[in-house]
Each structure stands twice: as structure tokens, then as C-alpha cells.
């Protein structure tokens with residue numbers, strides 16, 4: 001391992017990625033500033049928190065599956081370290097995922113997922129509807145089949161963000177509550193001043209594209225609407241693990257929280273930077289959830305929000321040097337929580353001047369053809 005080279009690191013954007021990078025870079029001995037007008041307010045605040053590379057595996061996305069699977073194995077250690085640094089719980093849950101299907105096409109999709117995973121040497125258990133209900137009795141009769149994925153994890157995104165902010169503060173990170181206009185080697189430009197630095201790290205989620213020419217046109221926002229529900233005293237309990245569809249072809253997931261709450265997501269639309277919640281989005285999410293778990297109708301609807309997934313053309317994140325002195329750690333699309341441990345390890349290696357490893361090569365910014 002080479003000696004630490006950097007001194008003042010400025011992280012732009014304080015979602016799960018930026019907060020984690022800031023915390024760990026400060027803990028590694030760097031002077032760190034985090035520039036964000038409202039830390040923890042982006043996609044990370046609304047996310048479901050599933051850490052589920054297998055349930056999200058898609059033919060053609062083998063590098064993403066590899067990256068996600070590696071990150072998943074690092075999550076327990078990351079969560080423990082976070083909890084110790086923050087003196088707060090990380091919000092990690094270990095009950096696994098149950099994928100379910102309702103109609104014939106959904107069950108065909110489950111067959112495709114299990115066949116694809118089997119082809120990659122990863123076995124998951126195919127279940128009948130009856131076997132699914134044996135594991136999660138609150139699921140309804142419309143559920144006709146499933147897949148058990150025991151190794152997947154989940155994290156309460158808001159608990160994790162609270163812990164990350166506490167860990168960053170405890171490690172000496174300076175919070176600069178302003179919006180960055182532009183990032184160039186040696187400086188992060190704010191509206192009326194400049195923060196000088198040795199290295200700037202761009203992790204401003206869906207807004208990263210406007211901060212540096214090499215990211216222009218490479219990160220696009222993909223809107224997701226999501227609901228938060230709470231069990232009322234008379235209602236049936238939530239499922240014990242993450243349950244996710246397809247439900248008649250539409251993605252749908254229920255992620256239980258420790259306090260009896262359920263996060264119900266999520267829609268996916270490409271409509272620019274719009275974060276308004278639509279009636280159609282809420283209607284479809286509730287209808288699909290009620291198909292999966294009829295008792296959900298007795299829950300309180302606490303919150304409807306929308307966030308912007310920072311997405312790239314190949315669904316892989318962007319981790320690496322844009323030019324000397326400017327690093328990118330962005331573009332995590334649907335997996336920013338899942339991919340945080342591998343992202344942070346790679347950024348810390350790059351800050352030290354070390355090789356981040358072969359796995360990270362696929363995320364190199366130059367593949368996206370932004371203006372260099």
C-alpha cells in the first residue's frame with residue numbers, strides 16, 4: 001500500500017455515496033469538506049434500501065451483478081464500522097428477499113431470473129404459491145409462485161443516513177451548506193466563493209452531470225415514486241423480509257422496517273428532473289401492494305415521495321478520475337445503497353494512489369464518452 005497522497009478532499013454532494021466517502025476519507029486522515037446545501041435530501045432519502053443484487057440480476061448486466069455481489073459481502077462490515085463510528089444503529093436487516101409472481105407472465109419472469117442465476121452458478125429456490133405463503137402467511141392468494149433469495153440484505157435508508165452524518169461529523173468532516181456550481185482541478189466553485197482542495201469528489205447524484213464537462217450528458221435522472229406505510233393496531237403485521245414482484249408485469253416491492261413500517265415502491269419514469277408524486281403512481285403502487293398483501297389496505301399511508309435515480313447508459317456507476325484532482329463517484333442508478341461499500345473502497349484506494357482493483361475497471365468514466 002502506498003503512502004497517503006492527498007490532504008484536503010472536498011466531496012460535492014452528501015447522499016449515501018458522498019457522506020460515506022467523506023466519513024471514510026476523514027477517518028483515513030484526510031482533511032475533508034462536504035459541500036451540499038441540504039445533505040441527505042436526494043435519492044438516498046427516499047430509497048427503499050434493498051441490498052439485492054440477485055433479485056436485480058439481468059442478462060447482459062453481469063459486471064453490475066459482480067459489483068453488487070461483492071458490495072453485498074462488504075455490507076455487514078461496513079454497517080458495523082458505521083455503527084461504531086456514529087454510536088448509532090446502521091439499520092441493516094438480514095432476513096433476505098422473497099421474489100413473487102402473480103400471473104403466468106410474472107412466473108415466466110421468475111423462471112428467467114432463476115435460470116439466468118443458475119447459469120451463473122448462483123442457485124435460488126423456486127417456490128409454489130403455497131410455499132411462498134408458508135414463509136410469509138400475510139401474502140394473499142393471488143401470489144402464485146416465488147423465488148427465495150436468502151442472502152440479500154436491506155437497510156433502513158434514513159437510519160443509515162443519520163448514522164453517516166454522525167460518523168462524518170465525529171471524524172471531523174466540515175459541512176459547507178452551499179450548492180456547488182462547477183468543479184475543476186484544485187477548486188470547487190460555489191455561487192460567490194471557491195473552496196480550494198487537493199482532490200474534489202463529485203457525488204451529487206442525478207445532478208452530477210452539470211458539475212464537470214466529462215460528466216455532461218452521461219448521468220440522467222430516472223424518477224421513482226415510493227410510499228411509506230405504517231401498521232395500525234388492528235392490521236396484520238408486515239412480511240418479515242423484503243417481498244418483491246413482478247405484479248402483472250409491474251415492479252413492486254414491500255420492504256419491512258424495524259418499527260412495523262413498510263416501504264412500498266417504486267415507479268420508474270424518465271421525465272427529467274420532475275419530483276412531483278402523481279395520482280397514477282400512488283394508485284398503481286397501492287393496487288399492486290394490495291394484490292400481494294391484501295391486509296395492507298388497513299395500514300396508514302404516511303408519505304408519498306419521489307426521487308431521482310442517477311443513471312448511466314449501461315446502468316453501471318461512474319467511479320474514477322475525470323482528470324487529475326477530480327474524481328467521480330456517481331451514477332449508481334437503482335443500487336446506490338447496495339454499491340456504497342465497493343464505491344467507497346475504490347475511492348479511498350484512488351485517493352491513496354493505489355489500484356482500486358479489476359472489478360472497478362468497468363466503472364471507468366472514460367467509457368461513457370463525456371467531454372474530456
Ligand code: FAD
Nearest residue numbers: 013015017042043044048049050180205224335336337338
Ligand atoms: P443522492 O442521494 O441523490 O444525493 C445527492 C446529493 O447531492 C443530495 O444531498 C443533493 O442535495 C446534493 N447535490 C445535488 N446537486 C448539488 C450541487 N450542485 N452542489 C452540492 N450538492 C449537490 N438503491 C438501492 O441500493 N436500494 C434500493 O432499494 C433503492 N431504492 C430506490 C428507490 C427509489 C424510489 C429511488 C429514487 C432510488 C432508489 N435507489 C435504491 C437508488 C439510490 O437511492 C441511489 O442510487 C442513491 O441514493 C444515489 O446516491 P447519491 O449519494 O449518489 O445521490
